[in-house]
Amino acid sequence: MRKKKLFYFILYALPLLVLPASLLIGPSESASFSKILEYLGYLTNPDKTGYSIDFSTLQTILFEVRLPRILLAFLVGGALSVSGAGLQAIFRNPLVSPYILGLSSGAAFGAALSLAWAFLPVQLSAFLFGLLAVAISYAVALNRKNLSIVSLILSGIIVTGIFSALLTIVQFLTDPFKLQSIIHWTMGNLHNTGWQSLQSSYIPILSGVFILFLMRWRLNVLALGDEEAQTSGINPVRGKLIVLVAATLATSAAVAVAGIIGLYGLIVPHFVRMLAGPDNRQAMTLNFVLGGTFLLIIDDFSRTIAGFEIPIGVITMLIGAPIFLYLMKKSNIGWED
Amino acid sequence: MVALGSCSTNSNESRGESKAGIMVTDFGGRQLNFDKPAERIVCLIESALSGFFMLGAEGSIVGVSSNVYDDNIFQYYAGLDDRIKNKTLPAPGNWDFVSIENVVSLRPDLVIIWASQTESIKSIELKGIPVYAVMLKSTDDIYKEISDFGMLTGREPRADSLIRYTKAELRKIIDLQDSSLAKKQKVYFMWAQGPLETSGTNSTVNELINFAGAANACNFPDEHLIVNFERVIDWNPDVIVMWYDANKNPEDVKNFPGWSNLKAVKENSVYEFPSVFLADLWTLKFQYAVKLLAKWAYPEVFLNVDLVKERELMLQNLYGKTEGSKQ
Numbered sequence: 057m058r059k060k061k062l063f064y065f066i067l068y069a070l071p072l073l074v075l076p077a078s079l080l081i082g083p084s085e086s087a088s089f090s091k092i093l094e095y096l097g098y099l100t101n102p103d104k105t106g107y108s109i110d111f112s113t114l115q116t117i118l119f120e121v122r123l124p125r126i127l128l129a130f131l132v133g134g135a136l137s138v139s140g141a142g143l144q145a146i147f148r149n150p151l152v153s154p155y156i157l158g159l160s161s162g163a164a165f166g167a168a169l170s171l172a173w174a175f176l177p178v179q180l181s182a183f184l185f186g187l188l189a190v191a192i193s194y195a196v197a198l199n200r201k202n203l204s205i206v207s208l209i210l211s212g213i214i215v216t217g218i219f220s221a222l223l224t225i226v227q228f229l230t231d232p233f234k235l236q237s238i239i240h241w242t243m244g245n246l247h248n249t250g251w252q253s254l255q256s257s258y259i260p261i262l263s264g265v266f267i268l269f270l271m272r273w274r275l276n277v278l279a280l281g282d283e284e285a286q287t288s289g290i291n292p293v294r295g296k297l298i299v300l301v302a303a304t305l306a307t308s309a310a311v312a313v314a315g316i317i318g319l320y321g322l323i324v325p326h327f328v329r330m331l332a333g334p335d336n337r338q339a340m341t342l343n344f345v346l347g348g349t350f351l352l353i354i355d356d357f358s359r360t361i362a363g364f365e366i367p368i369g370v371i372t373m374l375i376g377a378p379i380f381l382y383l384m385k386k387s388n389i390g391w392e393d
Numbered sequence: 394m395v396a397l398g399s400c401s402t403n404s405n406e407s408r409g410e411s412k413a414g415i416m417v418t419d420f421g422g423r424q425l426n427f428d429k430p431a432e433r434i435v436c437l438i439e440s441a442l443s444g445f446f447m448l449g450a451e452g453s454i455v456g457v458s459s460n461v462y463d464d465n466i467f468q469y470y471a472g473l474d475d476r477i478k479n480k481t482l483p484a485p486g487n488w489d490f491v492s493i494e495n496v497v498s499l500r501p502d503l504v505i506i507w508a509s510q511t512e513s514i515k516s517i518e519l520k521g522i523p524v525y526a527v528m529l530k531s532t533d534d535i536y537k538e539i540s541d542f543g544m545l546t547g548r549e550p551r552a553d554s555l556i557r558y559t560k561a562e563l564r565k566i567i568d569l570q571d572s573s574l575a576k577k578q579k580v581y582f583m584w585a586q587g588p589l590e591t592s593g594t595n596s597t598v599n600e601l602i603n604f605a606g607a608a609n610a611c612n613f614p615d616e617h618l619i620v621n622f623e624r625v626i627d628w629n630p631d632v633i634v635m636w637y638d639a640n641k642n643p644e645d646v647k648n649f650p651g652w653s654n655l656k657a658v659k660e661n662s663v664y665e666f667p668s669v670f671l672a673d674l675w676t677l678k679f680q681y682a683v684k685l686l687a688k689w690a691y692p693e694v695f696l697n698v699d700l701v702k703e704r705e706l707m708l709q710n711l712y713g714k715t716e717g718s719k720q
Contacts, residue, residue, distance in 0.1 A: 083623060084623035085627055086626065112654065116626060116651040117623045117626055120650045121621075121622045121626065121650050124650065174640045231463060233585040233636075234585075234586075236590075237587060247619060247621050248588070250650030252648070363620070363624075364620055365621055
């Protein structure tokens with residue numbers, strides 16, 4: 057029992073270590089580790105007269121460039137993981153990701169439209185079309201107030217197909233510069249992040265995550281099936297709708313600022329299930345904490361591993377997928393019980 | 394199908410005029426032999442199309458890239474060709490997608506296409522149509538392209554004259570720098586895809602910056618790369634140059650994270666190239682981009698260079714028309 061408590065303590069404390077450590081990592085020579093130590097020395101020394109170095113560039117890099125990016129990476133990772141976990145619970149399916157209802161293709165189409173013709177800001181357009189795609193999937197699947205999971209997944213696949221086709225049309229009609237922007241956007245990246253990106257996304261992301269956190273015990277009941285939920289006094293259609301809306305809100309906002317980060321919302325909930333079991337009361341918080349921390353670590357690699365930026369979506373795929381496959385082969389991932 | 398000559402892939406023979414007619418080797422090493430100048434050309438590259446207009450060979454063009462009809466450059470081509478103005482010149486493809494059926498239906502005797510469009514090239518060649526593939530990495534490549542087009546259309550003297558004129562214009566800029574520049578300005582080049590998309594030392598952009606007497610802030614060798622905000626802050630460029638972008642202007646640059654303290658931003662040295670047509674880095678209009686950049690980087694040295702006059706002179710020399718006369 058004590059060991060288990062210590063284990064959870066370490067997991068929950070992980071961001072407290074990784075968040076400040078990420079601030080020390082970056083490609084800039086003006087904000088290298090030794091310069092930051094010097095800066096800390098300057099801050100903690102009451103006698104500032106011995107310092108002749110101008111720290112303004114370092115401050116700009118730390119607080120205008122790195123800090124918003126670090127915070128956004130954490131929020132996006134947390135949002136994708138919590139949303140993935142919530143949707144896997146209500147769909148009672150381990151293959152579900154936050155993109156299952158066409159959100160990613162809708163958002164990609166929205167972003168592409170904006171990048172090609174600039175009728176709306178890119179983030180807003182991606183957000184709105186992401187929501188629209190999920191709304192269409194939901195409306196098509198809803199039949200006489202009944203919500204069949206199979207219908208929902210099928211309509212999600214069809215809506216994904218439609219928006220993918222529309223995206224291809226935009227790509228076909230646009231010029232090489234805009235096409236490249238669209239492709240880079242769909243790869244998922246955080247390199248354009250500033251305080252503005254964070255300001256535009258943190259409210260919907262945190263709202264969605266908070267609603268899912270409040271729903272954590274209901275998710276356990278919904279995961280048992282509609283009849284069991286009704287027996288327990290929970291309206292399954294309403295419960296699923298709340299989870300769906302909250303997950304869509306958080307994911308749409310995350311995708312709008314970071315592009316499509318593939319597989320992440322599918323893989324992290326499985327990791328968490330392996331670590332903490334299927335109980336969503338524990339899993340929702342842990343998904344946010346670990347989802348945020350892992351994406352932050354991946355983004356640290358993305359911005360420092362080479363002289364140029366590597367899209368974060370590519371790294372999540374390259375690192376996450378093999379580890380996930382290995383763990384899947386080695387252990388029970390929590391759905392066989 | 395009208396094919397004026399055979400087409401082979403022998404890359405060992407040098408280009409020039411063979412005894413039987415015209416012999417040219419394209420950028421993919423493909424050797425083209427023609428008995429007479431091409432008369433029905435489908436040009437799927439917008440910048441290459443400009444070359445044919447400069448040569449006065451627009452009468453041989455029967456198909457163009459759909460990009461010619463894009464908003465930001467249509468007006469220029471409309472001023473050069475009534476068929477484009479009236480939108481009657483077919484556009485069977487562009488730099489990315491090509492309708493083989495539409496290309497074939499135009500009965501071309503030559504297709505100009507990017508060398509990277511390998512699948513389309515294969516399909517067009519299978520229909521027995523000769524293809525000239527283009528890949529431009531330097532100003533020498535631009536000279537080779539116009540020279541080859543001159544041969545393919547029977548307008549070598551005009552091609553030579555255009556190249557001589559462009560080299561002389563560049564020489565004028567270099568001569569002005571030689572006597573005056575004490576310190577090289579550091580230039581950060583920003584592509585339209587985003588503020589962090591730039592070009593390194595092995596690129597046409599690097600050549601452009603060097604011709605203007607400045608130094609590329611990006612010291613990576615890559616032709617195109619995405620850097621990050623803190624890297625640019627480290628470089629602290631003297632001048633920032635934006636590729637033409639309908640959605641952004643130099644004012645937006647100061648809003649990028651941490652960039653408001655950059656020297657270029659503080660000193661209002663952020664500039665944007667005019668339309669893609671006028672400052673095209675992949676045509677002989679490269680010279681105008683060099684002049685713009687030189688004046689932006691060294692306003693005092695190039696004080697007497699009147700950019701509006703230079704642009705009109707360039708258009709007159711290359712196309713035989715000024716901007717005003719085209720519209």
